[in-house]
Amino acid sequence: MGFGPHRFLWKAIWKLDTIHKIRECPRCGAEYETLIHALKDCPTSWAILSIGGLENSTILKEYNCCIDWLEDMMRVLDKRAMADLMTTLWNSWNNKNNFIFRGKEDEAQLV
Ligand SMILES: [Zn+2]
Numbered sequence: 001m002g003f004g005p006h007r008f009l010w011k012a013i014w015k016l017d018t019i020h021k022i023r024e025c026p027r028c029g030a031e032y033e034t035l036i037h038a039l040k041d042c043p044t045s046w047a048i049l050s051i052g053g054l055e056n057s058t059i060l061k062e063y064n065c066c067i068d069w070l071e072d073m074m075r076v077l078d079k080r081a082m083a084d085l086m087t088t089l090w091n092s093w094n095n096k097n098n099f100i101f102r103g104k105e106d107e108a109q110l111v
Helices: 004-017 035-041 043-051 056-060 066-076 079-102
Strands: none
Touching: 004 035, 004 066, 004 079, 035 043, 035 066, 035 079, 043 056, 043 079, 056 066, 066 079
8 A cells, every 4th residue: 555645644643653752732721732732632633634624523433543543543534535645645744743842823714
């Protein structure tokens, strides 16, 4: 199975999923900023995914880690939709890094 340009992101997720950051989410103040929180559960990410066309039921379902969620997504989404999701996550990821390093974040609607 290949993810083309998203292979890097996929690998990064595998790696980062095992790291549990013991710090607050800088965006919403949640107690722990885990990867699944940063990419899916944080209100900002949730807004991005929602605008990206992901159904609320798949966003609201809770997962312990990001890979579990993405593997679940692979079962329900077709190849094209999965590629779109990875692109959305990639943008969300970059957006998050911009927020941390530059202290600013674009409005979710602009992503
Ligand atoms: Zn958050």
